[in-house]
Amino acid sequence: MLKKGVAIILALSIILIPIKAEAANRVSVSGSTVTITMSNNQKLTGKYVPSYRYIKWAKAYLREYPRTGNNVKVVVTRGTQVGRIWNNSKWTAVLYQKKCYFIENAALTQVPSLKCADWVSGSQISVRWTAVPGAEGYCLYRSRSKTGKYTRVATNKGVNNLRAIVSESRGSVGYYKVCTYNISGSETIYGRSSNIVVCDTYAKSKLGYLFPSGPPTSDAAMRKYLVNVTLPVRTATGGKGTITLPIHKKLVNPVKSAFNDMYNIGFKVRKADTGSYNWRKMTTLPLQSHHSYGCVIDINWKANPLVTLSQIGKSAYNPSTNPYSINQKVVNIWKKYGFSWGGDWTEKKDYMHMTYTNN
Numbered sequence: 001m002l003k004k005g006v007a008i009i010l011a012l013s014i015i016l017i018p019i020k021a022e023a024a025n026r027v028s029v030s031g032s033t034v035t036i037t038m039s040n041n042q043k044l045t046g047k048y049v050p051s052y053r054y055i056k057w058a059k060a061y062l063r064e065y066p067r068t069g070n071n072v073k074v075v076v077t078r079g080t081q082v083g084r085i086w087n088n089s090k091w092t093a094v095l096y097q098k099k100c101y102f103i104e105n106a107a108l109t110q111v112p113s114l115k116c117a118d119w120v121s122g123s124q125i126s127v128r129w130t131a132v133p134g135a136e137g138y139c140l141y142r143s144r145s146k147t148g149k150y151t152r153v154a155t156n157k158g159v160n161n162l163r164a165i166v167s168e169s170r171g172s173v174g175y176y177k178v179c180t181y182n183i184s185g186s187e188t189i190y191g192r193s194s195n196i197v198v199c200d201t202y203a204k205s206k207l208g209y210l211f212p213s214g215p216p217t218s219d220a221a222m223r224k225y226l227v228n229v230t231l232p233v234r235t236a237t238g239g240k241g242t243i244t245l246p247i248h249k250k251l252v253n254p255v256k257s258a259f260n261d262m263y264n265i266g267f268k269v270r271k272a273d274t275g276s277y278n279w280r281k282m283t284t285l286p287l288q289s290h291h292s293y294g295c296v297i298d299i300n301w302k303a304n305p306l307v308t309l310s311q312i313g314k315s316a317y318n319p320s321t322n323p324y325s326i327n328q329k330v331v332n333i334w335k336k337y338g339f340s341w342g343g344d345w346t347e348k349k350d351y352m353h354m355t356y357t358n359n
């Protein structure tokens with residue numbers, strides 16, 4: 001066992017000095033498949049993936065081998081130190097016994113898609129991305145220029161933990177990207193990074209447009225921005241009705257246009273479960289809901305509930321059978337006037353929710 005291991009290592013011009021002779025593992029490589037034979041003859045196989053970050057000793061073993069293949073991550077858990085690698089007149093790596101293994105795991109070759117970064121308050125940005133099956137969590141990074149140095153600003157544990165709120169100063173522009181991570185023992189294995197999304201200064205944001213000097217902090221302060229707008233709605237029988245909603249004064253025209261368009265395509269809006277302004281916190285985070293800012297309309301909420309990712313397809317939301325569920329035509333109408341739809345969010349689905357600020 002040891003002789004073969006030493007032979008391989010010597011062939012690479014690396015001198016292995018084992019502290020315990022029986023501890024040396026044998027590594028063989030065929031194409032991109034790596035097999036490690038442990039000292040108890042247990043065989044562990046996997047494929048070499050250059051895009052992952054390895055801990056030092058795995059890299060020392062593998063860097064001389066063919067660098068092809070994919071679909072696999074290398075997982076290394078530190079155990080008992082059994083040796084070191086002497087290379088180019090210095091110690092380059094530390095070897096650990098029985099703690100190196102390679103696991104086929106296609107999931108982490110997927111990259112999350114970063115969807116948006118929007119101001120959620122006068123001092124915070126909300127960032128959303130898509131899930132990668134198999135990820136144990138996500139790391140969010142920010143830079144002040146697209147190609148500059150990125151530093152981690154959030155770590156989200158859990159495969160469906162897809163939104164982060166990060167602090168920001170109003171004059172700053174932030175470039176964001178996210179990557180997956182998996183934990184193995186004391187090691188963290190990172191996946192590749194997502195696309196980059198930029199979030200401009202507060203003044204150039206939609207929230208900044210509505211509140212140039214920052215969002216109000218009380219119901220009384222907010223009411224100065226609101227006007228009651230009477231809007232046309234298609235009734236249950238298809239006739240013409242109206243609904244009156246408090247709306248931010250800067251959004252009266254787009255909201256009127258959207259309701260007119262919904263009326264013209266025959267989409268029925270129920271007054272009993274449609275609303276806008278409500279000074280309150282978010283249902284899922286301790287932040288002020290954007291319903292507090294007069295820039296959100298909830299439409300027919302009984303037919304368009306707020307659901308978790310695991311409840312998708314199991315709720316009352318069904319635009320193909322329920323005429324009160326928001327369909328793609330309705331979504332397109334609101335998007336035309338600058339609104340976003342809660343049904344497009346990644347970390348949950350708020351089907352009723354049309355929001356100017358994407359929060």
Ligand SMILES: [Zn+2]
Binds near residue numbers: 352354
């Ligand atoms: Zn809502």
